[in-house]
Amino acid sequence: MDIRTAVPNRHRRSLWHKIILNWQLYLFLLPAFAYVVLFQIAPLYGLQIAFRDYRIAFGISGSKWVGLKHFNNFFNSFYFTRLFVNTFALNFLGLFFYSIVPVLLAITLNSIINERAKRIIQTIIYIPHFISSVVLAGVIYIFFSPENGIVNKFIVLFGGKSIHFMLKAECFRPLYIGSTLWQNAGWDSILYIAALTSIDVSLYEAATIDGATRLQKVRYIELPAVVPIFTMMLILSCGRLLGSDTEKILLLQTAGNSEVSDVFGTYIYKFGIEKSQFSYTTAIGLVLNSISFVMILIVNSITKRMNGTQLF
């Protein structure tokens, strides 16, 4: 055979050759791929029931088309504003505290001189991360109980009046954000602690010789070391501004505080799973997902223009 025709032939064969050579890699990917297709891609196909009147008897693709009926119902119900405001407020406030507090913890922890104390503290501040939301909510109910909760005992002790925290709407946000901080701030500081421990000791020594105070070292050595991670974490959480922690909010929700604790996720759970209004809640989920997706794209393009880093 002429060599000129043989070369492209071998080229064509080499793709198949590569695939056959790597067949085990496809095998490795199979479980993950199957999971993603069944548990995450297939639900995307199920999103169409947002435009249908879902009936179990007809299934996902057999139910009647109703166009934008469910979307109109939702946009016209008074819940739309409430859910939007609550979800956004809770996440925006949360974003502020959840991103600042871990940095403060890491920097102050790094200033502690006794190495042994530092290690013990590090062990302790990670513990709350291993306590489940259910238990945490239970402890909150017990501690903030109006009759014999420890918090109200202290308030009464100092001459105040017992407060029914869980039924007061204005107490919900502080309780939710405070307890989430208690649970996660220590764990979230791991990243920053790692960044701070990897700072070269000679930087500190040079600063000491130049007569820098400890606060100046924080300002000029430690802050620059954590800022890149801080920015990245902030970007990542911006995309989640509407995807709040439904599971925990559901636990802390009571009849008294539902006007501020109703968020998209809890509403979808209540009307979808408990009351079986599948199409209506799917429509709400679709609105929520679309907004979040657009927000991620915006954040991504802004950061790309700012400093060249991007998520994808």
Place this chain on the structure above:
Amino acid sequence: MENHKSKKLELLLRSDRIYHGCVVALWVVILFLIIYPLYLVLIASVSDPDAVYKGEIMFLPKNISWMGYEAVFKFGEMWNSYLNSIFYTVLGTMLSIAVTMMAAYAISRKFPGKWFFNFIFVLVMFFSGGLIPTFLILRDLGLYNTRAVMIINGCLSVWNLMIARTYIQNTMPEEIFEAAQIDGASHVMYFICILLPTCTTIIAVLAVYYGVGKWNDYFTGLVYLRDRKLLPLQTLLREILATLQVSNNDFAMIMDDYANQANAIRTAQVAKYCIIVVSTGPAVLLYVLMQKYFVKGVMIGSIKG
């Protein structure tokens, strides 16, 4: 050591002494806020129910009694769900690690069609069907009210997959793979004999992430399980604690094998603390014992991811 010395030197400055004083004071407050609630639950669980009811327990246990724990140990349904949780967590975590590591290894290599898999994984990371469509699909697949859903659901987190992939890319030199290939090792052999034994750090990190997530998850059980015998501990706890909000009487009703109602109501005062200790204690203890093995790993994994 050097670091230590240079830090000692700092204390010569007066402003630094003030700063360090503030830091120490701040940490005393923070540690109190973290430890005190845990401590209070612990001492309340071994105290006299009447003292707990009156809210007299603040810093020390009173009239130590074990009746709360005795009641909890007779609480059959809880132990059943405890076993369920262990089963779901162990099996689920093992499955998750296997699926994640295999996929992470595959996408750390070059092969035709890689972009397609990458694209799919990133897509589902940022756009999901949401709770209801997922629920309907899983129900159509016949997973509603089965043990399988508790183990399989959430068995792959794309975020963890990316961390594992980056870790493999950064720590496994290409030369090792080439050497193994020359010695005739296939991808499977290389993965089992070389990659897994050298990547124990990231496996430990994945085990912690997936394991804690599984053990603490009540929502999957709430949505997908109807049969009470299948409930994991956290979902059952939610029910118990939900009745707590109403009154202690309902709680006493839940505790089976308990004939004397008046006594049961009294016991319920401490039993709720005991349940919290029994359900949380093992996880926290395991963490404290294991922490030196994985905290470093979490740092490495998260920095590179």
